[in-house]
Amino acid sequence: MSNSISTLLLRNLSDVFGEGDPLRRRAALEEFWNEDGVFYDPNKGVCRGHDQIDRIFDALRATHLTSNISQSPRLKCWANAGRVKWVSGVLGQAPAYGGTDFLIARDGRIAALYLFFDKLP
Numbered sequence: 463m464s465n466s467i468s469t470l471l472l473r474n475l476s477d478v479f480g481e482g483d484p485l486r487r488r489a490a491l492e493e494f495w496n497e498d499g500v501f502y503d504p505n506k507g508v509c510r511g512h513d514q515i516d517r518i519f520d521a522l523r524a525t526h527l528t529s530n531i532s533q534s535p536r537l538k539c540w541a542n543a544g545r546v547k548w549v550s551g552v553l554g555q556a557p558a559y560g561g562t563d564f565l566i567a568r569d570g571r572i573a574a575l576y577l578f579f580d581k582l583p
Contacts, residue, residue, distance in 0.1 A: 467544035502576045
């Protein structure tokens, strides 16, 4: 399946990282990520392949069960890459933290995603 860069960025936030059900998250991961995809986390290091990425997303999601992720309208895409800024926190409260996902796509799927945490105002 071939997806646009913007679709990959937004669906990864909602359907992979934002998904609380492990089976639906894994299905989305397999749909949107290349089998040899690489996730770069500044705190956890490098994860390669569906199994490692699924484990790290499961662990990250487990620490943010009540979080809501919203993306910024500042989505930028060019060629085979794109970035989206996002914030996360409890609904109705100021965001607890924010970040930027930068991805590189190959064959309409995520080949690499770099996570950057951003300082909030």
